[in-house]
Amino acid sequence: xxxxxxxxxxxxxxxxxxxxxxxxxNTRMDDIAELAGVAxxxxxxxxxxxxxxxxxxMEREYNKVVSGLVQVASSKDDVISKLDAVIEGFLKxxxxxxxxxxxIMYEAPSIKKDNLRKKIRENNRTIQENLGKLVEEGVRxxxxxxxxxxxxxxxxxxxxxxxxxxxxxxxxREKSLLSFKDSIMKVxxxxxxxxxxxxxW
Amino acid sequence: xxxxxxxxxxxxxxxxxxxxxxxxxNTRMDDIAELAGVAxxxxxxxxxxxxxxxxxxMEREYNKVVSGLVQVASSKDDVISKLDAVIEGFLKxxxxxxxxxxxIMYEAPSIKKDNLRKKIRENNRTIQENLGKLVEEGVRxxxxxxxxxxxxxxxxxxxxxxxxxxxxxxxxREKSLLSFKDSIMKVxxxxxxxxxxxxxW
Amino acid sequence: xxxxxxxxxxxxxxxxxxxxxxxxxNTRMDDIAELAGVAxxxxxxxxxxxxxxxxxxMEREYNKVVSGLVQVASSKDDVISKLDAVIEGFLKxxxxxxxxxxxIMYEAPSIKKDNLRKKIRENNRTIQENLGKLVEEGVRxxxxxxxxxxxxxxxxxxxxxxxxxxxxxxxxREKSLLSFKDSIMKVxxxxxxxxxxxxxW
Amino acid sequence: xxxxxxxxxxxxxxxxxxxxxxxxxNTRMDDIAELAGVAxxxxxxxxxxxxxxxxxxMEREYNKVVSGLVQVASSKDDVISKLDAVIEGFLKxxxxxxxxxxxIMYEAPSIKKDNLRKKIRENNRTIQENLGKLVEEGVRxxxxxxxxxxxxxxxxxxxxxxxxxxxxxxxxREKSLLSFKDSIMKVxxxxxxxxxxxxxW
DNA sequence: AATGAATGAGACTTCATTCAT
DNA sequence: AATGAATGAAGTCTCATTCAT
Numbered sequence: 001x002x003x004x005x006x007x008x009x010x011x012x013x014x015x016x017x018x019x020x021x022x023x024x025x026n027t028r029m030d031d032i033a034e035l036a037g038v039a040x041x042x043x044x045x046x047x048x049x050x051x052x053x054x055x056x057x058m059e060r061e062y063n064k065v066v067s068g069l070v071q072v073a074s075s076k077d078d079v080i081s082k083l084d085a086v087i088e089g090f091l092k093x094x095x096x097x098x099x100x101x102x103x104i105m106y107e108a109p110s111i112k113k114d115n116l117r118k119k120i121r122e123n124n125r126t127i128q129e130n131l132g133k134l135v136e137e138g139v140r141x142x143x144x145x146x147x148x149x150x151x152x153x154x155x156x157x158x159x160x161x162x163x164x165x166x167x168x169x170x171x172x173r174e175k176s177l178l179s180f181k182d183s184i185m186k187v188x189x190x191x192x193x194x195x196x197x198x199x200x201w
Numbered sequence: 202x203x204x205x206x207x208x209x210x211x212x213x214x215x216x217x218x219x220x221x222x223x224x225x226x227n228t229r230m231d232d233i234a235e236l237a238g239v240a241x242x243x244x245x246x247x248x249x250x251x252x253x254x255x256x257x258x259m260e261r262e263y264n265k266v267v268s269g270l271v272q273v274a275s276s277k278d279d280v281i282s283k284l285d286a287v288i289e290g291f292l293k294x295x296x297x298x299x300x301x302x303x304x305i306m307y308e309a310p311s312i313k314k315d316n317l318r319k320k321i322r323e324n325n326r327t328i329q330e331n332l333g334k335l336v337e338e339g340v341r342x343x344x345x346x347x348x349x350x351x352x353x354x355x356x357x358x359x360x361x362x363x364x365x366x367x368x369x370x371x372x373x374r375e376k377s378l379l380s381f382k383d384s385i386m387k388v389x390x391x392x393x394x395x396x397x398x399x400x401x402w
Numbered sequence: 403x404x405x406x407x408x409x410x411x412x413x414x415x416x417x418x419x420x421x422x423x424x425x426x427x428n429t430r431m432d433d434i435a436e437l438a439g440v441a442x443x444x445x446x447x448x449x450x451x452x453x454x455x456x457x458x459x460m461e462r463e464y465n466k467v468v469s470g471l472v473q474v475a476s477s478k479d480d481v482i483s484k485l486d487a488v489i490e491g492f493l494k495x496x497x498x499x500x501x502x503x504x505x506i507m508y509e510a511p512s513i514k515k516d517n518l519r520k521k522i523r524e525n526n527r528t529i530q531e532n533l534g535k536l537v538e539e540g541v542r543x544x545x546x547x548x549x550x551x552x553x554x555x556x557x558x559x560x561x562x563x564x565x566x567x568x569x570x571x572x573x574x575r576e577k578s579l580l581s582f583k584d585s586i587m588k589v590x591x592x593x594x595x596x597x598x599x600x601x602x603w
Numbered sequence: 604x605x606x607x608x609x610x611x612x613x614x615x616x617x618x619x620x621x622x623x624x625x626x627x628x629n630t631r632m633d634d635i636a637e638l639a640g641v642a643x644x645x646x647x648x649x650x651x652x653x654x655x656x657x658x659x660x661m662e663r664e665y666n667k668v669v670s671g672l673v674q675v676a677s678s679k680d681d682v683i684s685k686l687d688a689v690i691e692g693f694l695k696x697x698x699x700x701x702x703x704x705x706x707i708m709y710e711a712p713s714i715k716k717d718n719l720r721k722k723i724r725e726n727n728r729t730i731q732e733n734l735g736k737l738v739e740e741g742v743r744x745x746x747x748x749x750x751x752x753x754x755x756x757x758x759x760x761x762x763x764x765x766x767x768x769x770x771x772x773x774x775x776r777e778k779s780l781l782s783f784k785d786s787i788m789k790v791x792x793x794x795x796x797x798x799x800x801x802x803x804w
Numbered sequence: 805a806a807t808g809a810a811t812g813a814g815a816c817t818t819c820a821t822t823c824a825t
Numbered sequence: 826a827a828t829g830a831a832t833g834a835a836g837t838c839t840c841a842t843t844c845a846t
Binding site: 024025121124125128145147148149151152153154155156158159160161162163164166167168170171172180182183184186187188189190191192 | 225226322325326329346348349350352353354355356357359360361362363364365367368369371372373381383384385387388389390391392393
């Protein structure tokens, strides 16, 4: 099975693992080649450069998250359920990708090479906008508060989740991220919903 | 006046500016020297190594934020006012330090060198803990909700603010961060306070 | 043939030649790379650092001398013949390695890096001890004088040879070292043997 | 008293001490200035360059030894007594100057800078020649053997003493050098004298 | 005479990329 | 397609020397 996987994906998988361990800037092409069990030169058969490899990795991972979130969201009918599903999906992805996600989310934006940088910014924007649209829908439907800017609501969602993940990674590695899910939901929804009387949150 | 400033501080100021522009990993000693208008060797009169320079910079900046926040918090009587002051102080510091703060907060943790890494983690923990204590106080006083873990509440505060800052830096550079203050407050406090009926938020 | 030689040995050979010419402290990695006809980076494929390269060179050269001397000594039966063979072997090695040997013997001990320093001292001790054992054997057999400390006898052997080599290198480069062999033998043996009446020396 | 000493000599004294500790190549102008209690710039008031300082130091130390040896030699009548006095004087100087002497004797010749190198070689030659003259005198008088070249005899004297000193410094620091004096004498004189029947040695 | 902050050439080392096999 | 030895630009750091005070 694993053998079936094409080599490009294998290399990206390995790169991801190395980045998780060493961070973006400390990941060497050597490290990737060694862990992938291929020669350094081989990397260049599949990727034009380190930058290209990293860019493709970004793209793949973002797509994985985003398409996953889009899917779980579209399987629900109302905005609240969609948001709930998105946050849960986000945490699940995080659970499996911990350090890596923080790397691409925060370390990566400061990367020098323009291509990579642009791609990452683009991806970040995609997430921001997708979530933004969902929020706007909620505002139109009257379930999400309309007295604050949409980016602040999106910020509350992404920020709270990210920071709790950051906390868990750095200061409480034992705990499962999902164990925080309910609390995170409570806090986020209390913060962004319009009607708060006698509801779930 | 500016001339009076000691050279160590001048170099740190310059380093901060360069980091803001290029990110941690792309900042060269050469860059700092050039912008500071001194020779490369001069940097090594004031700092033992690049690592040392960066570590000292972290320390200075964290101290600046933390001591500022501690001060504004202690000037208030109740927890709500303290939190309000802390968030406002945080945004104000951000307003002036935009990229840099995100760099030290998120890019920096993935740094290789142990000294620097340890220092940053330590500082992050200090912030987490200080805010945690404030939150616990609020819980004891009955103003902050007690049905979720403290780190989630802290995460909501730091995360929301950070992500809105991140948004503003990356996608809406024109807007003042402080213009988001009221909205951020509304969302955060709605999310974390116990009594939500008929209050400020 | 020369082409067959592995690159590590090639680099060490070159390093040795450069050291002979410039001395330990003035030998740059650049010099070695250039003379070896490889890029600077290549040196680091074979040696972890300059220190490592130098240490390995020491080791190789010492082993060459010591194993050579051990071999010629063991091919003889009596102590006198062994010493004779050792001194001749020593001079022959010197003949081919002139400056280099003095470098590793005397300049090297003052080297800063601990690894290298330790290795050199160790090697020096090995020579001292091996020769010491031979001398002790001679003392037991009654051919070497027993009224002076062994280190003084060893010192006479190594010292006389070394200093004549030093003299030849510095003040009389035309002359073959081996042309001094008989004289050196006469002086050393007259100095250290027990019975001096009517003998060879 | 110490105050009376001119600063040039003070600096040279300090330089000598630092060289003993760190070796030639690891002695920094900084080290000398600090230990001498003067500013770095001050060194350059008294010496044109590091090279100049080292050269002057060589000169002073060589003169000290040589003039000392010349003096003790001239106070004796016969060649044997002169040699005896010279060797004893040599060991006494060594006793007080251990590492330093080996530094200037063996590490120093490989120094790059031409001025310094030339000076050291010159000094070495002076010693070689002075001792050579004494030996020639002994040969003419019939007390020193005439069947070997003079440099070999000189080599035996300088070499044996130097190597025993080297041994003592590196492998037996506890012992006084002078305690080896008699043994050294015995071995050297047995090696170089013409008549060995029933003499002192 | 004395200072010591500042300089900058030059050394070591890393690592993305190439290319002959 | 695959290899991995080789490359060399670019980075960090050292230290003899200078010069304004």
